Amino acid sequence: MLVTGKNISFTYDFGGAAFALQDVDITIAQGEFVAILGCNGSGKSTLVKHFNALLQLQQGALKVAQIDVGNTEEIWLLRRLCGMVFQNPDNQFVSSVVEEDIAFGLENYEVPRGEFPARVRSALALVEMDGYEKRAPNSLSGGQKQRVALAGVLALEPEIIIFDEATAMLDPSGRQEVVKIMHKLHKTGKTIIAITHYVEETVAADKIILMHQGRVLACGHPRAILTDLDLMKKAELIPPLPVRLYYDLQQAGVNLSNCPLTNEEFVEAICQFRSKT
Ligand SMILES: Nc1ncnc2c1ncn2[C@@H]1O[C@H](COP(=O)(O)OP(=O)(O)OP(=O)(O)O)[C@@H](O)[C@H]1O
């Protein structure tokens, strides 16, 4: 397992009663695409900030890429292996030139200078931003900024990439661009951890970790999680539209054979129903 966590509990007010995480167990395999889904304040960011030691473990055990996150000697290696992209693209730049911004991260992690040009070029190519080397980050669209921020992480050649609501501030097309790149990176073998409260973005994940009030409420395949109305209600989330339509149709006496997760599956289920009747 690439990530193994056991009995992780955390309070921001150390020793206080309000747990931001309580008894969280988690496993993530190499190459998995995991969505962490949960309503506001459910503990998603707090959990992943433990993965690269942005927050210190208070209780429990956590290993990421064979590294014990409490081992301060390995912290830089851990942060290089486990890259993170955050919500607001504007807060992630330190330079006014794209290539310098990416190189800054390489410098921090003591990558040999001779490798900079090739690493910058290939990272920008991966996020489909070739040719933007000389641009100012603040002259880019939200989606493009987020992709450049991601290139900065990719240049460090991480094993795991965590997207903490990296699409939340983007318009639908910017969101799609970033989601498409997440899946492309997954296909190249990267382990992807995508935090979101857009249920639609979790449909294609290998696994969903559903969080609520600092606990893992459920963990499983998107189909098992997203079509379970009681579970979604407990998590204070609204299931994807095709799932809601499936149950609404059922109430109206129309029984589709399978509960669809995507619009395409919904159309297919309706066509099947029509051909049967
Ligand atoms: N820096 C902080 N200081 C004190 N409490 C915090 C801090 N950050 C988060 N919390 C609290 O910890 C709990 C979990 O918050 P967290 O940010 O992990 O949730 P989240 O699932 O990422 O939410 P969101 O969807 O809003 O990003 C919440 O009750 C929150 O108020």
Ligand SMILES: [Mg+2]
């Ligand atoms: Mg958060």
